[in-house]
Amino acid sequence: MGEQRPPLSARGSRSDRSWDRLRYTLIIGWLIVIIATPVTGERTSSWGEVRSLVAAGKVDAVRVSGELVSRATGFSVVDVRWRHGWLRYTAQVVHVRGQRRGLGRAAAANHDAPVVRTSPSSRLTALQPGLEVTREQRRVDGGQLFGFQVPSALAIPAFLLFLAGLGLLMAGPRPWRATRWAWFWLLMPPVGIVVYLVLSGPTPGIPGPRNPERRLTGGWAFLLSLVLTAVLEPYRW
Numbered sequence: 001m002g003e004q005r006p007p008l009s010a011r012g013s014r015s016d017r018s019w020d021r022l023r024y025t026l027i028i029g030w031l032i033v034i035i036a037t038p039v040t041g042e043r044t045s046s047w048g049e050v051r052s053l054v055a056a057g058k059v060d061a062v063r064v065s066g067e068l069v070s071r072a073t074g075f076s077v078v079d080v081r082w083r084h085g086w087l088r089y090t091a092q093v094v095h096v097r098g099q100r101r102g103l104g105r106a107a108a109a110n111h112d113a114p115v116v117r118t119s120p121s122s123r124l125t126a127l128q129p130g131l132e133v134t135r136e137q138r139r140v141d142g143g144q145l146f147g148f149q150v151p152s153a154l155a156i157p158a159f160l161l162f163l164a165g166l167g168l169l170m171a172g173p174r175p176w177r178a179t180r181w182a183w184f185w186l187l188m189p190p191v192g193i194v195v196y197l198v199l200s201g202p203t204p205g206i207p208g209p210r211n212p213e214r215r216l217t218g219g220w221a222f223l224l225s226l227v228l229t230a231v232l233e234p235y236r237w
Helices: 014-040 047-055 103-110 120-127 152-171 180-186 192-199 218-231
Strands: 042-044 061-065 074-084 087-097 132-135 143-145 148-150
Touching (some): 014 152, 014 192, 047 087, 074 120, 148 152, 152 192
Antiparallel strands (some): 143 148
């Protein structure tokens, strides 16, 4: 990613204005994605958390998918979904049925989730007899975005926006505040792409850098990205 030589303050050419319009378009796109994420997505939670909420009467309806059918043996990963407050949540638990030795241990070894031998829906209704349980078909989520499991209808546009931002970084004018390699490393933590789009060039309402020629370099940005990734792990892509 070689650097272009014109001074950073020279961002008035027709080409630069076209790149800036693209950057503004991507910012708007990401704002839509950020707003849609908690509306369409689900925060990852735990089996212990949903049990506590149901027992306390704070959740009166859950949706369950993946439970073993009657008389079936073996194990199955069960998804439990619920709403609490403004957000929706999801958790996984492994449902095991059968007397084969080591079945529970095998299930626990293959899945990072608690193992239960009674169906999760039965265990939850025992905690709150009036609980509304809806059984549904297992669905495939598009991926994780900002700590939410989101559908493909949102994950795919977000991925395309990320690729477009990466293309802007490689082919666009020299970015403000950090070198290209520095911004590349800073794209790795969550929301890094949004920060890049907002701060790498002139953005209405945000003052420009005092010294445009002084920029963060790749080595320091790499170390900073490691710290940010560790701190923001719960909100990773």
